[in-house]
Amino acid sequence: FYIKYYKNNSLHYFSKELCKHLKDNKITDEVSAQVRKIPADVWRYIHATSNGKIWDDFVEMFPQYTRDEIKRMMFAKVFYSYSKNVTQANELGNAFKTLYPTVTKVIRDLKRKFHTECIEEDRIKMKRIKTPNGNSKIVERDAFQLPHLLMRLESAIFTEILTRLFRKRYLHCIGIHDAVAVMNDKYSPDYIEKIMMEVYKAYGLHPKLDTTTYKNSLIEIIN
Incomplete structure (x- = not known):
C-alpha cells in the first residue's frame, strides 16, 4: 500500500x-x-523479499562476496542448513539473525518441528555428507526438512500458474524453475504477469517480477 x-x-x-x-x-x-x-523485522523481511532486495544489506555487510555468492551461501547457511541454531562461526547466519530475529526463530522452530515429526514417524535416514577437511561421513538426517517445504510451495505455485496459462488458446509456454518462458507474442507481458500475480496473491505473496526478452521469446523471472 x-x-x-x-x-x-x-x-x-x-x-x-x-x-x-x-x-x-x-x-x-x-x-x-x-x-x-507483527514484529518490525517481519515487515522488513516481507518488504525486502517482495522487492527483490533481500540480499542487498548482506552485500554491503560482506563486500568480499558477490550478490550471487551471498544468495547461495545464505541458502546453505540459513534456509537449507540442517542446524537448528545459528553457530558463532556462521557469519552470514548471525548477520541474518541480527537483521531478522523473528524470521530466524520461525525457521528454527520449523526445523525443530519437522525433526520431531520425523522421529515420531520413524522417518530418519542415513546420508553421506562432506566434512570440512574434505572427507565424508555417514550421518542421520530427517527425511523431510525445511527445503522440502519451500520446494513444495514453489512447485504448487508454479503448477497453478502453468495450469492457468495452458488453458489460454494459442499461448505456448513452459516453466523453467522459477520462471515462465513464453514462445510467442499472442499475449502481452502485462497479461502474463497479471495471471502470475493472481496466483501469488492467493498465497499472500507479492513478489517483484522481471521481464526479459530474447529475440521472439519472453521470460518472466522472479528476483
Whole structure:
C-alpha cells in the first residue's frame, strides 16, 4: 500500500492516509490490533523479499562476496542448513539473525518441528555428507526438512500458474524453475504477469517480477 501510493511522501502523511484507508474500508480495530503484533523485522523481511532486495544489506555487510555468492551461501547457511541454531562461526547466519530475529526463530522452530515429526514417524535416514577437511561421513538426517517445504510451495505455485496459462488458446509456454518462458507474442507481458500475480496473491505473496526478452521469446523471472 505504501509503495504503491505514498512512496514519495513522509511517514506522517502516509500514517494519516493509512488510518483513513482502514476506516473507509471498515477494517476493524480487532484486525488492526492483530497487525500491530507483527514484529518490525517481519515487515522488513516481507518488504525486502517482495522487492527483490533481500540480499542487498548482506552485500554491503560482506563486500568480499558477490550478490550471487551471498544468495547461495545464505541458502546453505540459513534456509537449507540442517542446524537448528545459528553457530558463532556462521557469519552470514548471525548477520541474518541480527537483521531478522523473528524470521530466524520461525525457521528454527520449523526445523525443530519437522525433526520431531520425523522421529515420531520413524522417518530418519542415513546420508553421506562432506566434512570440512574434505572427507565424508555417514550421518542421520530427517527425511523431510525445511527445503522440502519451500520446494513444495514453489512447485504448487508454479503448477497453478502453468495450469492457468495452458488453458489460454494459442499461448505456448513452459516453466523453467522459477520462471515462465513464453514462445510467442499472442499475449502481452502485462497479461502474463497479471495471471502470475493472481496466483501469488492467493498465497499472500507479492513478489517483484522481471521481464526479459530474447529475440521472439519472453521470460518472466522472479528476483
